Amino acid sequence: MSAPPLRLSYREACRQAIRDALRxxxxxxxxxxxxxKYGGCYGxxxxxxxxxxxxxxxxxxxxxxxxxxxxxxxxxxxxxPLLEVMTCNFSLLALDQIMNNAAxxxxxxxxxxxVPLVVRMATGGGRQLAAQHSHSLEGWYAxxxxxxxxVPATVEDARFMLAAALADPNPVLxxxxxxLYNAEGQLDPDVSAVxxxxxxxxxxxxxxxxxxxxxxxxxxxxxxxxxxxxxIDAEVIDLRMLRPLDMPAIVESVKRTRRVVxxxxxxxxxxxxxxxxxxxxxxxxxxxxxxxxxxxxREVPVPYAAHMEEAALxxxxxxxxxxxxxxxxxx
Amino acid sequence: MTPKLRLDRARLHQRWRQMLRIRRFEAMCVExxxxxxIRGFLHLYDGEEAVAVGVAAALAPGRDAxxxxxxxxxxxxxxxxxxxxxxxxxxxxxxxxxxxxxxxMHLFSxxxxxxxxxxxxxxxxxxxxxxALADKKLRPGCITACFFGEGAVGEGVFHETMNLAALWQxxxxxxxxxxxxxxxxxxxxxxxxxxxxxxxxxxxxxxEQVDGMDPIEVEAAARRAAEHLRGxxxxxxxxxxTYRFRAHSMFDTQAYRTRGEVEDWRRLDPIERLRAxxxxxxxxSEAEAAAIxxxxxxxxxxxxxxxxAGTLEPLDELERFVLxxxxxxxxxx
Numbered sequence: 001m002s003a004p005p006l007r008l009s010y011r012e013a014c015r016q017a018i019r020d021a022l023r024x025x026x027x028x029x030x031x032x033x034x035x036x037k038y039g040g041c042y043g044x045x046x047x048x049x050x051x052x053x054x055x056x057x058x059x060x061x062x063x064x065x066x067x068x069x070x071x072x073x074x075x076x077x078x079x080x081p082l083l084e085v086m087t088c089n090f091s092l093l094a095l096d097q098i099m100n101n102a103a104x105x106x107x108x109x110x111x112x113x114x115v116p117l118v119v120r121m122a123t124g125g126g127r128q129l130a131a132q133h134s135h136s137l138e139g140w141y142a143x144x145x146x147x148x149x150x151v152p153a154t155v156e157d158a159r160f161m162l163a164a165a166l167a168d169p170n171p172v173l174x175x176x177x178x179x180l181y182n183a184e185g186q187l188d189p190d191v192s193a194v195x196x197x198x199x200x201x202x203x204x205x206x207x208x209x210x211x212x213x214x215x216x217x218x219x220x221x222x223x224x225x226x227x228x229x230x231x232i233d234a235e236v237i238d239l240r241m242l243r244p245l246d247m248p249a250i251v252e253s254v255k256r257t258r259r260v261v262x263x264x265x266x267x268x269x270x271x272x273x274x275x276x277x278x279x280x281x282x283x284x285x286x287x288x289x290x291x292x293x294x295x296x297x298r299e300v301p302v303p304y305a306a307h308m309e310e311a312a313l314x315x316x317x318x319x320x321x322x323x324x325x326x327x328x329x330x331x
Numbered sequence: 332m333t334p335k336l337r338l339d340r341a342r343l344h345q346r347w348r349q350m351l352r353i354r355r356f357e358a359m360c361v362e363x364x365x366x367x368x369i370r371g372f373l374h375l376y377d378g379e380e381a382v383a384v385g386v387a388a389a390l391a392p393g394r395d396a397x398x399x400x401x402x403x404x405x406x407x408x409x410x411x412x413x414x415x416x417x418x419x420x421x422x423x424x425x426x427x428x429x430x431x432x433x434x435x436m437h438l439f440s441x442x443x444x445x446x447x448x449x450x451x452x453x454x455x456x457x458x459x460x461x462x463a464l465a466d467k468k469l470r471p472g473c474i475t476a477c478f479f480g481e482g483a484v485g486e487g488v489f490h491e492t493m494n495l496a497a498l499w500q501x502x503x504x505x506x507x508x509x510x511x512x513x514x515x516x517x518x519x520x521x522x523x524x525x526x527x528x529x530x531x532x533x534x535x536x537x538x539e540q541v542d543g544m545d546p547i548e549v550e551a552a553a554r555r556a557a558e559h560l561r562g563x564x565x566x567x568x569x570x571x572x573t574y575r576f577r578a579h580s581m582f583d584t585q586a587y588r589t590r591g592e593v594e595d596w597r598r599l600d601p602i603e604r605l606r607a608x609x610x611x612x613x614x615x616s617e618a619e620a621a622a623i624x625x626x627x628x629x630x631x632x633x634x635x636x637x638x639x640a641g642t643l644e645p646l647d648e649l650e651r652f653v654l655x656x657x658x659x660x661x662x663x664x
Contacts, residue, residue, distance in 0.1 A: 027469075061498065066457045066491025073461020076446060077396070078469050081461075096488075100451045101458060109439035109447065110430035111652035114659060145653045169655040 006189070011181040013155045014044045014120075017162035018082060022052050025080050025166060029056045031071055032084030041086045042122055042181050068094035068119070072102045072171075075117040080166060085121040088137040088175060102171040103146030114169040118162065123175040124215050124265055125313050131301030134309070136214070136265040138175040139272035142242035148172040148196055149242040153217035155185030157240060160194040168196060177215035177265075199246035201253070205235035208259035208323050211250055211276060213239040216263045216295075216314055223319035232327050242272050250276065251284050258289040261322045263314055268296035290326035295319050336551040343605070343614050344623065346388055346546045350380040350602045351627050353405040356414060359631050360404070360421055360435075364581060369421050372450075373435050376405035378544075378576035381601035382508050383409040385549025386476055386569075389557050390504075396444040396466070396475040398459040401436035402508075402575075403448040406478055412440040414630055415637035424641030431644050432652070441659065452513075453486030455479065460492050463501040463566075474560045476504045481527055481570075482513025493566075497534040500565040504556050505531070507570045508543065514579045515587035531568035543571030544599040574599070 008016070021028050030045060030052075036059040039046030049057040060067040064085060071081035085091045091098070102115045125134035142149045148170055152158045158176065165172035202217060203224050210220040217238050224234040235253055239246065254260050260280065264273035273294045280292055298312045338346070357377055363369045376383070379402075387397075387409035399406040407417055412428060420427025421435055428440050436450040446462060449455035459477035466473040483489050484507070496503045507527050511518050518525050531538035537559055541552040549571055556567040574596040578585050585593075609615035 061491070061494060063488075063491035063495065065488045066460075066495055069454070069457025069488065069492070070461040070464060070495055073398075073446075073458035073463075074465045075461070076458065077462040077465030079461075079465045096451060096454065097457065100454055101449075105439075105447065106655050107652045108429060108433045108437045109441075109652075110428070110432050111655065112429070112439050112441040112659065113446070114655040114657070116658050148654075169658045 006187040007184060008155060008187065009181070010155050010158045010176070010183045010185070011042065011044055013158035014162070014176060015046070015048070017159050018045065018048060019051070021082060021162055021166045022048070022056055024163070027078065028080040028082055028166060029058055030082045030084060031058045031060055031067060033060055033062060033086050035059060035084050040084065042178065044181070045084070064090050064093035065097055069097040069101060071117055072097055072115055075115050076105070076113050081117055082162070082166070083117065083119045085119060087133050088121045088123045089132055089135055091121055091137065098141070098147070098171070098173075099144055103144045106170070107146060115171045116169050117171045118165045118174065119171065120162075120174045120176060122178050124177040124179060125297070125302040125309060126179040126215065128304055128306060128309055129178075130304040134302035136297065138173070138214070138242055139264065139266040141173050142245070142272050142275070144243075146171070147243060150174045150196055151213040151240065151242055152176065153180065153214050153238050153240070155183070156187060156191060157194055159187060160191070161196065164194060164196045172196065175214065179215045183218070196241055197244065197246065199237050199239045199241070199249040201235065202238045203234070203236040205233040205257065207233045207257060207327050208235065208261060209250070209253040209257045210234050210236045210261050210263060210319065210323070211239065212236065212263040213242065214265060216265055219314060219316050220263055220319055222316045223323065226316065226320045227323055230324075232323060234323055245276070247279055250280070251287070254280065254284060255287050258287060259326045260288065261293040261295060261319065261326070263295045263319055265297055265314055267299050268294055269299065271296060293322045293326055295322050336547050336554070338547065340614050342388075343609055344619065346384055346550070347602065347605050347609065347615070348623050348627065349384040349387070349409055350546060350605070351623065352414065352630065353380045353383070353408050354602055355627050355631055356408060356417070356634070357404055359635060363421065363635070369435070371434050371436075372401070372580050374402040374580050375575065375577045376402055378596065378600070379508055379510060379573045380405055381546035381549050382506065382543045382571045382573055383478070385546040386504070386506055386553045388546070388550045389553030390474055390476060393443050395473055396446055396462050397478070398446045398455040398462065398475065399448055399478040400452070400455065400480060401448050401450040402480070403438055403478070404435070407438045407440070407445055407448075410440070410445045411443045412438065412445055414634040418634040418638040419641045422638045422641065423643075424638055425644040426637065426641040453479065453483040453488045456483065456488055456492040457495070460496050460501055460503055463496065463503040464499065467502055471563075472561055474502050474504055474557060476506055478506045478508060480513065481507055481509040481511070481518055481522070482516075484527055484530060485513070485521055493531065493534045493536065496566040497536050500563065502560045502563070503566040504553070504560060505566060505568040507568070508573055509570055510573050510575045512579070512587065515583070517587065526570070528568055528570035536566050536568050538568035538570070540570040540572065543573030544601045544604070546601055546605060576600075
């Protein structure tokens with residue numbers, strides 16, 4: 001008989017994953033702003049300094065480009081840095097190092113060097129932090145060859161994606177949604193590892209496919225429940241990874257449902273939702289019985305006031321409405 | 332040139348030969364550029380050879396690591412990367428050190444701990460700090476030499492890296508190759524403090540300025556640095572005052588400086604000066620000089636032949652190494 005499933009928060013899952021990584025690999029260490037004494041801006045690393053000491057939990061000066069480049073160099077030369085960038089909005093200060101070095105050196109050196117680096121960062125809106133702390137930039141990073149982009153939406157993925165990222169010889173960026181940190185979930189006692197490759201079916205359905213990730217996953221699941229009351233059976237696919245993108249999983253679902261709505265907290269223009277829509281249009285157009293629909297953030301810097309912020313981000317009602325618009329009404 | 336550092340005849344010859352290898356290698360690159368066999372940007376180190384050669388002579392290339400810039404042919408050669416794979420890379424061949432993916436500005440050699448050219452100004456600085464951090468934990472006693480131009484000190488990441496290296500006492504040797512111009516902008520037009528080494532004082536770092544046109548002076552400074560660095564008491568900063576005799580790249584008309592200025596600096600040519608000093612002090616005979624010249628010429632001929640005979644990377648390999656399937660260890664063949 002297996003042990004009872006464990007209930008924990010997404011934040012605790014992230015912390016337990018870091019703890020496991022530090023125990024599993026003596027070359028690993030956490031580096032970032034306020035990861036030590038403060039316990040992490042979102043509390044993820046709380047208690048780890050006391051447990052692992054200042055050699056393994058390293059507070060960095062406020063120098064995103066500098067300490068990110070340092071982490072890349074450390075990875076090149078044999079260490080396994082677990083970098084925390086406070087929010088993806090700040091990661092723009094480190095974009096030079098992430099793109100021009102981490103993503104580029106393995107190929108540019110003809111395969112002489114790998115960059116086994118893990119970068120965790122908070123992403124997304126919904127906590128009234130306004131425009132410089134609320135954007136969803138994971139789609140931008142998914143543009144870049146040489147990176148892997150992970151978007152854990154469940155406690156299970158928060159718990160186990162880090163170990164897979166640490167074992168990966170490539171730079172892996174993990175985007176943790178700020179709204180999810182307090183979410184609770186059950187761990188399946190039979191699951192002790194996850195991959196960085198496959199999307200996952202989170203709710204089976206026959207009438208339309210909702211393709212999503214991150215904090216839009218709970219919204220899509222809620223929308224599916226609403227739609228079920230009206231007799232519309234929506235399938236929900238959690239991408240889990242934005243790069244590589246598991247198109248076969250999306251196509252497999254769309255072949256059955258013949259309708260698709262892509263839900264992405266990024267802006268619609270030039271987004272990962274645009275990429276998925278384009279690939280479906282290129283390769284799977286004849287599998288579709290209705291136009292591809294997208295629900296994304298409004299094209300504004302995410303505002304502070306609660307009513308405006310809520311209006312700017314994808315909503316459960318908006319997702320349900322998008323599905324209804326392409327599913328024929330049943331008499 | 333009156334070296335305070337006393338080097339024996341063989342060592343003096345080695346320093347001269349290394350500078351000559353760099354100078355002649357690059358002269359051949361210009362020929363091949365004009366023949367359109369080398370394309371893209373080509374930044375010559377012509378005039379600055381004493382810096383890479385002096386630093387490499389004081390360290391243990393291959394055990395000690397190096398990070399350089401897009402003007403890095405000289406550092407790659409000084410660090411021991413064979414000339415033939417460098418020339419093959421210049422020609423974009425599969426046999427090149429980066430299988431034709433890097434070219435002139437991005438030369439890498441894992442076997443020599445040469446962590447690349449880097450064509451983003453300042454981009455190599457934090458990488459070098461990270462390598463030094465890894466060495467501090469995994470390979471105590473090893474040093475990372477980080478070469479950069481004076482233009483890089485305008486970048487924020489220069490200051491970020493200086494602080495990180497000093498804060499965490501990293502075994503990192505900052506080598507500022509101050510050739511007085513960032514492309515065409517004179518130092519005084521872009522920096523308030525033109526004595527670059529003084530910037531290190533703000534980070535409580537040991538720093539000095541040396542004559543970058545004199546390989547023996549550079550080597551003496553780098554030996555002081557190495558002793559300090561292997562003692563584990565944090566980074567060291569060398570500002571080498573130097574000059575590039577030729578244009579910034581092959582597309583530069585040099586409107587920003589006078590011919591007279593270039594001629595004045597050419598009188599300080601490190602290769603000619605060392606040769607003259609050795610001759611005057613009976614350390615290099617005409618016959619020895621001719622023999623070294625001939626050996627270098629033969630090495631270059633062989634490198635060109637190797638590169639010309641090289642093959643093109645098959646296009647089905649284009650996406651190979653975008654993602655790695657494993658981490659290659661530094662000591663792997």
